[in-house]
Amino acid sequence: MLIEFLDFLGSLHPLIVHLPIGIILLTIAIDVFMRNKNNSVQRVITMGWFFSFFSGLLAALFGWFLGDNGYYFESQINIHRWSGIAFVGLCFIIWLLRYINFRFSKSFNRSVNLTTILLLMVTGHFGGEMTHGQNYLFENLPYVQKKISLIPLSEAKRSETDSLFVYEDLVYPVLEEKCIACHNQNRAYGGLNMSALESMVKGGNSGAGIQNGKPFESLIYKRVSFPHDHPKFMPPSGVPLSYDQIVTLEWWIDNGAEKQMPVTLARNDPKIQRLMELQYGLDLREKTYLETLALASPTPEELKPIQGEEFIWRFLNPEQSFLDLKFTKKEIETNDLLKIQSIKKNITWLNLTDCMLNDNHLSYLIDFSNLTRLKIQKNPLVTNKGMEALQNLENLTELNLYGTRVSNAALNTLGQMESLKKLFLWNTRITAKAIADFKAQHPDIEVIAGF
Numbered sequence: 001m002l003i004e005f006l007d008f009l010g011s012l013h014p015l016i017v018h019l020p021i022g023i024i025l026l027t028i029a030i031d032v033f034m035r036n037k038n039n040s041v042q043r044v045i046t047m048g049w050f051f052s053f054f055s056g057l058l059a060a061l062f063g064w065f066l067g068d069n070g071y072y073f074e075s076q077i078n079i080h081r082w083s084g085i086a087f088v089g090l091c092f093i094i095w096l097l098r099y100i101n102f103r104f105s106k107s108f109n110r111s112v113n114l115t116t117i118l119l120l121m122v123t124g125h126f127g128g129e130m131t132h133g134q135n136y137l138f139e140n141l142p143y144v145q146k147k148i149s150l151i152p153l154s155e156a157k158r159s160e161t162d163s164l165f166v167y168e169d170l171v172y173p174v175l176e177e178k179c180i181a182c183h184n185q186n187r188a189y190g191g192l193n194m195s196a197l198e199s200m201v202k203g204g205n206s207g208a209g210i211q212n213g214k215p216f217e218s219l220i221y222k223r224v225s226f227p228h229d230h231p232k233f234m235p236p237s238g239v240p241l242s243y244d245q246i247v248t249l250e251w252w253i254d255n256g257a258e259k260q261m262p263v264t265l266a267r268n269d270p271k272i273q274r275l276m277e278l279q280y281g282l283d284l285r286e287k288t289y290l291e292t293l294a295l296a297s298p299t300p301e302e303l304k305p306i307q308g309e310e311f312i313w314r315f316l317n318p319e320q321s322f323l324d325l326k327f328t329k330k331e332i333e334t335n336d337l338l339k340i341q342s343i344k345k346n347i348t349w350l351n352l353t354d355c356m357l358n359d360n361h362l363s364y365l366i367d368f369s370n371l372t373r374l375k376i377q378k379n380p381l382v383t384n385k386g387m388e389a390l391q392n393l394e395n396l397t398e399l400n401l402y403g404t405r406v407s408n409a410a411l412n413t414l415g416q417m418e419s420l421k422k423l424f425l426w427n428t429r430i431t432a433k434a435i436a437d438f439k440a441q442h443p444d445i446e447v448i449a450g451f
């Protein structure tokens with residue numbers, strides 16, 4: 001009963017504090033701006049100091065009850081509390097001195113007024129920070145940039161999305177900033193210790209903190225998503241969780257609240273993926289093989305062999321590490337293929353169309369490990385045997401065999417190439433039936449056969 005009454009008085013603090021602020025400002029204004037102060041004016045000023053003291057005392061007393069409920073951070077409370085008390089004490093002393101008709105010198109009077117206003121500003125500022133959060137004063141100024149996300153994700157982490165975890169990298173930092181000062185081993189309000197996942201799941205006096213898979217039944221989630229003026233809203237003071245932080249928490253609990261849940265799981269849910277990309281600056285698109293590959297650009301020396309007119313080439317990327325190379329002559333020789341061996345890691349697209357290429361030539365491509373697209377159409381000397389040389393090109397996604405003499409048996413080899421996505425088989429010796437079977441077995445490979 002008593003505790004509830006004190007809590008009620010505590011809740012009056014934010015209302016009462018404005019009285020001493022108003023009264024003292026008016027009192028000082030009269031003192032400063034009224035030139036000829038007769039006795040009545042002097043008495044009004046003395047009364048002003050008294051009422052500032054008295055209303056300040058009430059505010060401080062109620063504030064003390066409010067600060068005791070555990071809803072505020074000790075570090076912030078302390079400055080606010082003691083500067084508030086100093087303000088009340090100063091008002092009392094000045095009132096007393098004026099009451100016994102102590103004569104103030106001009107400079108003494110000026111410093112008293114100044115000190116009082118300074119104390120008022122310090123007290124008011126730290127009080128404001130407790131209710132509205134740090135930075136409340138400047139955050140709405142137009143030229144102050146608002147942070148997009150309150151979660152500090154380093155640049156390094158942001159680029160390593162594959163190794164980010166939802167709990168460790170997105171959820172915990174928020175809890176650490178906004179909850180753990182009041183919910184840790186030493187100080188666990190409500191019996192709740194959130195400094196470790198296990199104790200947070202276990203919960204406090206009211207039971208489990210998290211119900212796996214059920215965000216709306218989890219106390220932790222419920223408390224942060226109440227309306228802000230709800231008495232059980234958390235955090236009770238300071239900046240509430242932002243919308244995206246609450247959605248992230250919900251998504252994490254919804255998916256089992258696992259410690260090891262990877263951020264890349266967002267790929268299953270376009271809405272969450274979008275939120276991750278927008279709010280946390282994460283790029284969650286699946287990377288192609290080439291995007292993950294950091295390859296040095298070839299030296300001028302290495303490029304020399306392809307400067308002749310038998311080759312046309314260009315770089316495929318701004319970093320100048322991937323090459324698109326085309327052989328232009330009507331008849332290729334072993335020597336031409338030897339020339340490109342020194343840059344074989346850089347060749348990603350290779351075009352050897354219509355140049356009398358044979359199976360033996362293909363054996364020179366055996367370790368072109370970054371080759372993703374190979375065109376060898378219109379080479380009637382290429383047969384099944386040549387396919388064996390290509391079998392180990394583990395990044396080859398596109399292969400054009402149009403107008404070669406491969407037959408049904410080649411499909412066995414081609415079917416084992418792991419990255420293959422697109423295959424041109426028009427005008428070969430492969431039968432329509434064999435292609436139909438192949439398509440059924442490899443639905444992820446697109447076959448262009450011309451019939």
Ligand code: HEC
Pocket residue numbers: 069070071072073175178179180181182183189190191192203204205206207209219220223224231232234235236237241
């Ligand atoms: C300034 C201190 C403070 C901060 C910060 C704070 N809490 Fe609390 N919390 C309390 C106090 C005091 C209680 C006990 C009274 C109550 O239940 O409201 C409590 C109780 C709770 C309870 C109920 C525990 C139980 O089992 O009864 C939950 C859940 C909770 N807080 C979650 C949070 C979350 C989540 C955050 C961060 C977003 C947070 N709190 C931040 C002070 C704080």
